[in-house]
Amino acid sequence: MTDRHVPTCVASTDGTPNIGPQCAPKSAGEKTNNSRFATRAFHKLLAHPLVFDVKQRLAAANYRTMRQAFSVCLAFEDCRGLRILDVGCGTGLCISRLFSTEHNFVVGVDLNVAYIQWAKKRYPEICFVAASADQLPFAGQLFDLVLLSSVLHHLPDPVSRDLFDNLRRTAASGATVLLSEPVWSDNRLSNCLLRWDRGPYVKTREEWLELVSGHFLIKKDFVYRYAKTEFLGLVLAFRQSN
Numbered sequence: 001m002t003d004r005h006v007p008t009c010v011a012s013t014d015g016t017p018n019i020g021p022q023c024a025p026k027s028a029g030e031k032t033n034n035s036r037f038a039t040r041a042f043h044k045l046l047a048h049p050l051v052f053d054v055k056q057r058l059a060a061a062n063y064r065t066m067r068q069a070f071s072v073c074l075a076f077e078d079c080r081g082l083r084i085l086d087v088g089c090g091t092g093l094c095i096s097r098l099f100s101t102e103h104n105f106v107v108g109v110d111l112n113v114a115y116i117q118w119a120k121k122r123y124p125e126i127c128f129v130a131a132s133a134d135q136l137p138f139a140g141q142l143f144d145l146v147l148l149s150s151v152l153h154h155l156p157d158p159v160s161r162d163l164f165d166n167l168r169r170t171a172a173s174g175a176t177v178l179l180s181e182p183v184w185s186d187n188r189l190s191n192c193l194l195r196w197d198r199g200p201y202v203k204t205r206e207e208w209l210e211l212v213s214g215h216f217l218i219k220k221d222f223v224y225r226y227a228k229t230e231f232l233g234l235v236l237a238f239r240q241s242n
């Protein structure tokens with residue numbers, strides 16, 4: 001995954017993106033290598049479920065902010081008896097903070113097998129499955145609500161499109177999709193923090209809208225902020241296929 005798309009991005013000779021003048025290293029070479037090494041080491045650490053879970057918990061206020069942002073169109077506390085699919089569920093913290101896992105039937109899917117094993121132990125009431133987002137192992141119109149929280153920026157666009165097609169087959173007609181993704185913005189600090197993210201496909205708000213608009217009707221579209229990072233929140237419905 002090397003084709004990270006960034007605004008004002010100038011690809012360096014080795015394919016590593018530089019984000020605009022505000023984030024570009026002062027001197028190329030050593031500093032670039034150091035920061036690349038540090039980024040890789042950070043990402044390697046995050047692949048461990050304990051490290052990832054602790055990091056997510058330290059930033060758990062993000063889920064309150066997210067819930068608040070989406071509450072303009074969804075009364076989370078009233079959600080009962082829904083069949084919910086969380087794609088890219090990590091260690092399960094996000095879904096457990098947004099919805100009652102007691103009063104809804106919740107399924108979480110993640111590519112990282114270690115995260116899934118961890119999540120199964122922590123949330124025995126949730127059904128967790130290790131699978132890739134574009135190869136969901138479900139058939140039939142099973143879900144009323146799908147959560148895509150900070151997972152799409154880990155996926156190349158063709159994989160996201162496969163996921164959308166897959167979701168259409170998996171979700172009930174009339175199902176709602178909640179999408180939250182970080183966006184490149186005018187905020188320099190936000191953009192610099194996003195360079196550290198493991199997901200190389202962060203986009204601008206307009207690029208996210210373009211990616212989803214062929215597959216979904218956009219019912220709500222808003223930007224919210226957590227700890228300097230800007231997120232796009234979308235409430236989506238499936239387009240009727242012809």
Ligand SMILES: C[S@@+](CC[C@H](N)C(=O)[O-])C[C@H]1O[C@@H](n2cnc3c(N)ncnc32)[C@H](O)[C@@H]1O
Pocket residue numbers: 056087088089090091093094109110111112115131132133134148149150151154155
């Ligand atoms: C930034 S984390 C988001 C976790 C959680 N959704 C949240 O909002 O806290 C991205 C998650 O997507 C998962 N992921 C990345 N690529 C994936 C893929 N192809 N299929 C399923 N999950 C994937 C990662 O393992 C990671 O758990």
